[in-house]
Amino acid sequence: MVRWEPDAAGRLRRAALELFAERGVEATTVAAIAERAGVTERTFFRYFRDKREVLFGDQEGFAGLFVEGVRAAAPDAAPLEAVAAGLRSASDFFTDDARDGARLRSTVIDAHPGLRERELLKMADVGDRMAAALRERGVAEPGASLAAKSGIAVFHAAFAAWVAPGQTRGLADLTEDGLRELRAIAR
Template sequence: MGRWVSDAPGRLRAAALELFSECGYEGTTVADVAARAGLSERTFFRHFADKREVLFDGSRALEREIVAAIATAGPGPSLGVALGGIAAGARVLEVAVGHERARRRARLVASSDELREREQMKMAELSDAVTRALAARGCASGEAGIAAGVAVVTFQAAFAAWTGGDGEAGLAEELSRAVGALATLAAGVRPREES
């Protein structure tokens, strides 16, 4: 095995998904994952902080994509800008991960409390990042937090529909459905000034 191995993180991710699916998350060690990938445990820990993280490191790339789209968006209402950022991130995620891998990963996360906690935490961190990105555009802090939270909830609904479905509808399509549902729901909440 050469010292420089191309795409070690990608191989470790694929090996982890395979082994966790075959033997369960709890029943698999970092050593098992590294061995399956033909790499050392040390290489694993050079790329991932712990066993859980190998399933979650894509969330950082998603966050960067969303934040960049928000920072460079034209003027518009905060929630619309946040949802536009989410849509940009979803497009990249859909291509990078693909339906089959996303579906297997979602099943795995649902099977373990520990993984579900990490997933929720990642979504909370994404929401914080979107809040900061909106605030940097001048959105008032109370509004920014709510707009970010609502946008992330909409993303989660679309992601769940995508990974829970047969892949016929893509993530982008599920997101546009979720935004449609949000718009319908939002019509039921009236601004205080109007009441």
């Protein structure tokens, strides 16, 4: 096992992703995850409520990256500029040393329709929260939702490109490309 993170939570996350990729999520037990990570089951439950939380844990923290970015944008920033600030805030969080883990996670999720749905709902929730943050800034509907949802489409595409085999460019870079592409398309 490659110990790409020194802490127990990181080892557990890596072990779970490897086992999910090898055996599928259903066939993987918490006992097997703990064993591969070299910790007890009790330690697993100190970090995660259940095995799926390894894939979808901390939705609040994840969505918060986007929302804080929107809130921190210049007061006179246009709606899509504020959304871009949200995407940048999230992109900066996913540094290149997180790419291998994200790649493995994407492989697992893409292989399970139920997990892909949950991922879709998770991103839709982030979009709803960014739209709410835009309305707090005085952006009216439907503009707020359109800007937020278009931004989510950009992030989704950039993330898929970031974890694609052989990709070496950073997520922040790919996100900027996507924002440029969105502007070009809507022109």
